[in-house]
Amino acid sequence: MKAAPEAQRRLLDLQAVDTALNQLAHRRKSLPELAEIDTVSREISVLEDERVRAQVAVDDLDRDISRFEKDIDQVRTRKQRDQARLDAGGALREIEGLQHELATLNRRQSELEDAELELMERRETAEQTLNEVKKRITEAVERRSAAEARRDETLAEIAKEQEFKTQSRAPLANDLPADLVQLYDKIRTETGLGAALFRSGRCGGCRIELYGADLARVKGAAADEVVRCEECRRIMVRTAESGL
Missing domain, CATH: 1.10.287.1490 (Helix Hairpins)
Structure with a gap:
């Protein structure tokens, strides 16, 4: 030729x-922000799984605490009823029976309240875990958003430069x-x-x-x-x- x-x-x-x-x-495809966004996105996905597990743990404890509260309310109601009957007086045998039942109900209430207190302490720990995971998710989302903003800014600069280079290429090629x-x-x-x-x-x-x-x-x-x-x-x- x-x-x-x-x-x-x-x-x-x-x-x-x-x-x-x-x-x-090549620069467009290999921006460090792309790898960072991908890494943080995977991190967020893992944290979301942790958040779901932590939320389930809190919800389960809330359900158990609610059940204990209902049991305690039932015991209190029964105690009030028995105390009212005891205050009304009656046969000695009936009074002794009521006193025995009240003593049993007091022990039962104490046991339920102790168990409920333990659950509430566990719930506090579970909620702290949940809040910590939520905080980490928020921080990760912020990091990803910042990386996306940097990516978009750089991509805009690259697109501008590509447009300039492409426009300058046409006259060169056409003149050959x-x-x-x-x-x-x-x-x-x-x-x-x-x-x-x-x-x-x-x-x-x-x-x-x-x-x-x-x-x-x-x-x-x-x-x-x-x-x-x-x-x-x-x-x-x-x-x-x-x-x-």
Whole structure:
């Protein structure tokens, strides 16, 4: 393929723009905020599971405490009824029976209240655990939100730069021979780099140094000959910097 030396040289300008675009695309995919958001999101998911378990523990204790309160209320009601009957007087045997039942009810009430107190202490601990998990979730959500804000800000900057580079690429490509750009784009699509400067006997694409016949081939090629590397197949652009 033939192309004017100046057109070949301008391939380097086009490649510089495409390299910048590739770097921006890579940066978009590899933002540290993306990994941070993913990590914190998994952390929040684990914490949400902990929160559910902690909430269930509190709810179970609330249910048990409520049951004990009902039992205690029943004992109190029964004590009030028996005390009223005792205060009303009656046969000695009935009075003794009521006194015995009141003593039993007092013991029962004491046992229930002790058990309820133990549950209330356990509930206090369970609620502290629940509140701690909720606090950690809040902090994690805040960290994720901050990372998302940084991500969005950086993505906006990248998009702006990509738009600028894309707009600057079109005039460069349109001003070059169509067949040269077509070859360049084909190589770039396959390898990521379509053209590179040939300098000091070395291909700027694969960095391999040429010797003997290979180097003679490049030196002997006409100025308008599009020379490609035998190793990586990229276009080797010769300029005054090539040292030929």
